[in-house]
Amino acid sequence: MNGTINGTTTPSTSAATAPSAATRHDGLIAVEALRALIASGAPPLIVDARFDLADPSAGEKAHAAGHLPGAFYLHLDRDLSGPKQDAFGAFRGRHPLPEREAFAARLRELGMTPGRQVVAYDAADGMYAARVWWMLRWLGHDAVAVLDGGLTAWRQAGGELSTDTPIAAPAAESPAFQPGSPLEEPMSAQDLFARLGQVRLIDARAGERFRGDVEPLDAQAGHIPGAVNRFFKTNLRADGRFKAPAELRDEFLALLSPLPAGQTVHQCGSGVTACHNLLAMHHAGLPGSRLYAGSWSEWSANPRLPLAKG
The missing domain is CATH 3.40.250.10 (Rhodanese-like domain)
Incomplete structure (x- = not known):
């Protein structure tokens, strides 16, 4: 779904292509660089990872009230974590990792394609966005970055928010996005x-x-x-x-x-x-x-x- 940022149209997710080496971001990305990517022919997959441990529904509600144009929401409990018990009933922690393929499948639902730039942000000093960054690298994907300064930096730079719900078109690229050799273990x-x-x-x-x-x-x-x-x-x-x-x-x-x-x-x-x-x-x-x-x-x-x- 197209959106606007300061008058600039953001292409739909189906138009995304892999970023060139010159535009790949693999750690942090500044607001200005994100704007340039959005305006390019290879817009990133933007992930809103806002969350509140005391109120697990707060991040999703905040996303609905206003998010970076084109951003999809990933919930810490539902999307970025797996079952809390293993096959034998042993406790794995409050936010254990999901299966790699399950997370890859969720990303494909958002229009993820091989090599596509991903940018994650939150409103908590990067603590949840960093989880997205690590998990993408765990899947073997290096074109992933955290928005430095998060939502606050975006707003301070005059960035607009949207209440539109982005629609991920089925990826036309072949092969489909799949987990690769892990970059993080x-x-x-x-x-x-x-x-x-x-x-x-x-x-x-x-x-x-x-x-x-x-x-x-x-x-x-x-x-x-x-x-x-x-x-x-x-x-x-x-x-x-x-x-x-x-x-x-x-x-x-x-x-x-x-x-x-x-x-x-x-x-x-x-x-x-x-x-x-x-x-x-x-x-x-x-x-x-x-x-x-x-x-x-x-x-x-x-x-x-x-x-x-x-």
Whole structure:
């Protein structure tokens, strides 16, 4: 469905083609660059990932009230997560990953095609949009970026909002979009337990939850033994945009030392805000770290696994 942004018509999803190497964005994208892509012959697939853990319907309602023109909504619980129990009934965490093919099928419903640029945004400092970014890379798709500054940056730059419901036309391109070789790898609780002390484990939760002072969401308070705390908002400047790559690189290298980036595992409460730290390391030129998707919600629910406080 066509829309307008400051008078510029945005082509329908069926007209999308893969971006050239010069226009591919694989980490963060500024508002100005997004506008240029929308006005080009290869408009991106825009994903609104707004969500509120305290009110799971809030993000969808906010999307209906106004979103970036042409944006589709992906719900954290329905679209970006899978069943909370495995085949044996074991708890997998509050937001476990879905099957790769299930997520790919959902993207195809939105008009996703091979190589198409994806841009995700939210209104929560990138914490939910970063989950979309990580999951696309998990599918092997590198043309995916988070709108730096999110909805706030878009509005501050004069960007309009739309209440139109975009319609995804069936993709005419062949072959259809399919999962490829993963660019990001998740880690299981079993693998992490076996590697405690051998990896740098970074917890993206707020300090009071990491220390175990409070725990509003999960089974027990505390953190995984050996983890260090880097609250995901530490990655941002005061205006809500990501810090410069060099600054982030210095901060993460100090945190990782003496281990390399490739021996880093990220976690949080349920595998969402941890993706923000993964994105920050990617932006800083420090690839190779992994996500423990079950995170504290899965770990703390298993009485056989150790925990720490303080």
